[in-house]
Amino acid sequence: MDIPRIFNITESAHRIHNPLTPEKLATLGAVLRLEPGTRVLDLGSGSGEMLCTWARDYGITGIGVDMSQLFSRQAKDRAEELGVADKVEFIHGDAAGYIADHKCGVAACVGATWIGGGVAGTIELLTKSLDTNGIILIGEPYWRQLPPTEAVAKKCFANSISDFHGLPELIASFDTLGYDVVEMVLADQEGWDRYEAAKWLTMRRWLEANPEDDFAEEIRSQLNDAPKRHVAYTREYLGWGVFALMAR
Incomplete structure (x- = not known):
């Protein structure tokens, strides 16, 4: 079980696999009080930065689940590095359908709502691990400005304009599902730059080390296109945020 190889290569040097900066991630932990x-559950936990730094800074305990063998190993290494291996556990596995053995005060899916077939299904899954009056965290893209064409939307990692809401519509959708939005931390363009631009150096270094690899042509194509696409499309049109929800 693993994620597509392209992500294990391009994001291999990432500690945070979304557009939040370390400062924004710390802010998210702080505003949740x-x-x-x-106890925090993180489905799609990546390299474990959220759980590890929150365990260090706020004394939480938690469990993370991720399909990437590489990221799961990096998460365990990060827990050791920060001295919190006794507080957080990382499981290499499929987060879709995962339910914690013990109820959690916070249940999160920060950027992987495909595990539940979308936001509504992911919220439904997270509630099965959530304590009474617990907080759900959902990380989700939204349109900063509506793309003028479907072709532009595709350049922003969407299949169509309808894949994402504008921010007001996204907030309203949580209300429709019966949840109060009690906090939010939004990525900014610097966060997008750090998330996307960090891939470029990683790809270049990988190409230098693996010139004969069968995947080299794919990585070269990505590196040729990614900077131009980011500054023309992703950076301008696509927003991203983490939203804290509580059931009414």
């Missing part, structure tokens, strides 16, 4: 001992 996490108390020591709060």
